Amino acid sequence: MTQEPTESAAPLHDGPQTEPDQSVRESFTRLYADGRAYAQAEIEKQKLRAGIIGAGARDVLILGLIAAVLIFASLIAGLVGLIITLSPHMGAGWATLTVFGSGVVLALLLLLIAKSRIGQTRRAIRP
Numbered sequence: 001m002t003q004e005p006t007e008s009a010a011p012l013h014d015g016p017q018t019e020p021d022q023s024v025r026e027s028f029t030r031l032y033a034d035g036r037a038y039a040q041a042e043i044e045k046q047k048l049r050a051g052i053i054g055a056g057a058r059d060v061l062i063l064g065l066i067a068a069v070l071i072f073a074s075l076i077a078g079l080v081g082l083i084i085t086l087s088p089h090m091g092a093g094w095a096t097l098t099v100f101g102s103g104v105v106l107a108l109l110l111l112l113i114a115k116s117r118i119g120q121t122r123r124a125i126r127p
Contacts, residue, residue, distance in 0.1 A: 079103070 079099055086095035 083092070083095045083099050086098060089095075090098065
């Protein structure tokens with residue numbers, strides 16, 4: 001058999017604020033202050049992370065643009081070199097016209113391929 005307590009439990013608040021109640025209140029006040037400080041620190045950390053990511057993205061964009069400009073300049077230099085190479089065989093005007101015409105034909109072929117891909121995609125998604 002179990003034994004039951006013979007004394008009844010004393011009420012928790014039977015008078016003015018006691019020392020344990022004051023300590024609980026102070027604990028909750030400190031907990032609240034610590035929670036706010038932690039939240040502020042976390043906000044500052046996330047702001048710092050966002051700044052680092054933004055600076056990295058900016059650097060990637062700048063370096064990518066510089067690379068694209070250099071590739072374009074290299075392409076132009078290659079075309080000029082091709083014109084200079086072909087000039088002794090067919091004259092400067094015909095060499096320029098040949099390189100220009102080849103570039104236009106190549107661009108048109110690429111556009112036709114892109115157009116057919118768009119058509120294939122439309123047919124694939126059509127119900």
